[in-house]
Amino acid sequence: MQSLGIDVLFKGRNLLRLLGGLWVAVRISLISVALSIVLGLLIGVLMTGKSPVLRGVFRLYLETVRILPQMVLLFIVYFGTTRLFGWNLSAEVSAVFVFTFWGAAEMGDLVRGAILSIPSIQRESAQALGMTPRQVYGYVILPQTVRRLIPLSINLITRMIKTTSLVMMIGMVEVLKVAQQIIEANRRTSPNAAFGLFAVVFLLYFAICWPISRLAGYLEKRWA
Amino acid sequence: MADILLELRHVHKRYGENVVLRDLDLTVRRGEVVVVIGPSGCGKSTLLRCVNALEDIQGGEVLLDGQPVRQEAKNISQMRQKIGMVFQSYDLFPHKTILENVLLAPLKVQKRQRPEAEAEALALLERVGLADRRDDYPRQLSGGQKQRVAIVRALMTHPEILLLDEITAALDPEMVHEVLEVVLDLAKNGSTMLIVTHEMAFARAIAHRVVFLENGEIVEESRDPKAFFTRPATERAQRFLRTFEY
Numbered sequence: 001m002q003s004l005g006i007d008v009l010f011k012g013r014n015l016l017r018l019l020g021g022l023w024v025a026v027r028i029s030l031i032s033v034a035l036s037i038v039l040g041l042l043i044g045v046l047m048t049g050k051s052p053v054l055r056g057v058f059r060l061y062l063e064t065v066r067i068l069p070q071m072v073l074l075f076i077v078y079f080g081t082t083r084l085f086g087w088n089l090s091a092e093v094s095a096v097f098v099f100t101f102w103g104a105a106e107m108g109d110l111v112r113g114a115i116l117s118i119p120s121i122q123r124e125s126a127q128a129l130g131m132t133p134r135q136v137y138g139y140v141i142l143p144q145t146v147r148r149l150i151p152l153s154i155n156l157i158t159r160m161i162k163t164t165s166l167v168m169m170i171g172m173v174e175v176l177k178v179a180q181q182i183i184e185a186n187r188r189t190s191p192n193a194a195f196g197l198f199a200v201v202f203l204l205y206f207a208i209c210w211p212i213s214r215l216a217g218y219l220e221k222r223w224a
Numbered sequence: 225m226a227d228i229l230l231e232l233r234h235v236h237k238r239y240g241e242n243v244v245l246r247d248l249d250l251t252v253r254r255g256e257v258v259v260v261i262g263p264s265g266c267g268k269s270t271l272l273r274c275v276n277a278l279e280d281i282q283g284g285e286v287l288l289d290g291q292p293v294r295q296e297a298k299n300i301s302q303m304r305q306k307i308g309m310v311f312q313s314y315d316l317f318p319h320k321t322i323l324e325n326v327l328l329a330p331l332k333v334q335k336r337q338r339p340e341a342e343a344e345a346l347a348l349l350e351r352v353g354l355a356d357r358r359d360d361y362p363r364q365l366s367g368g369q370k371q372r373v374a375i376v377r378a379l380m381t382h383p384e385i386l387l388l389d390e391i392t393a394a395l396d397p398e399m400v401h402e403v404l405e406v407v408l409d410l411a412k413n414g415s416t417m418l419i420v421t422h423e424m425a426f427a428r429a430i431a432h433r434v435v436f437l438e439n440g441e442i443v444e445e446s447r448d449p450k451a452f453f454t455r456p457a458t459e460r461a462q463r464f465l466r467t468f469e470y
Contacts, residue, residue, distance in 0.1 A: 128307070
């Protein structure tokens, strides 16, 4: 074990600190994912709507988000807008904002695709039963959309969780940053800690993402 | 004229340059079964879809009980509840069980009480022989079973008229019979129906009136289906019926 440098993990409160860092990453992604799903559903519905103006606006939004690296977005929001508008955004709020801004766009596009993949006859048979447009969406289109979304959005959610590692660039101490700090602090006594700790970080990410992807598999089968 | 339930007046429908229904007039009386036949692409299905305003029309009007059925009207969802429709591809809601499928409209659209609506749903499912499948999902049913459920679903809003759009066209031959039995049963009980079908024997057995449609126009209309199917008056109907012989 000595050679792998994992023993560093059990020195002092290192393990707890690492888990605390993991919680920061998970918290940011949980909040962002939840907001992204809600906003994404709304955006997806609007993107399939009749208004060409709205469709154009959301198209532009989506392309913008896709072109900009998330890190640039983080910098713009955390360093740029705080300066420009003089408001006081914490790093966490900035991070949630950026991840939601990104997630809602991607989710919106997934929702749009999922809605369009539902045969129009489903909508028509709901209309023929006398449903209002809102009821058609609420009882027929969206429940089926959500089922089709699961496998697609899981991919996005795990990508978002992994990308939270960027928030250390705006000074947040999340799991990867904690690992770095521990490695730095133990550079003399355990020079191999970099391998051991990053391996542990890898396993932690795996421990978070794997159950989510299992859950997706399960839901997919159940709702197929 | 009091017993006229559905009236189409000068209905004109086109997709771009392509005229599908040309100045079409048609009335259906209460309790009457009208069967529309014609070559594919003649506008039969479009005709049905115009009745409950799934398609917009470019001219004329559709009246149910003297009230206009218009796509943009505020009361369109109320009007559609009076017009039941069954489609070729059944189109049950795949994420809901059989019972949920047939209860959705009465509970959510008509806000009826669950015990009462459920009792009716089960009675109707029983009548089509599917009460024991109430908790299954549509994918577990055969095509013929799904189509019988779709009929029950359409009946649950207590429509004044049923539109049946080639409801056996997607079924395996051995399942056609079980579905048509249900429809014959409805006709016997006095349901008003407007039916589009390719099953000539069925049309002959069930129709009070046959309408032969070609190129968006009614070419021939007959109150005597037996006579129509043996000796149609127009040459075009003769030619069409001959295509069913071998």
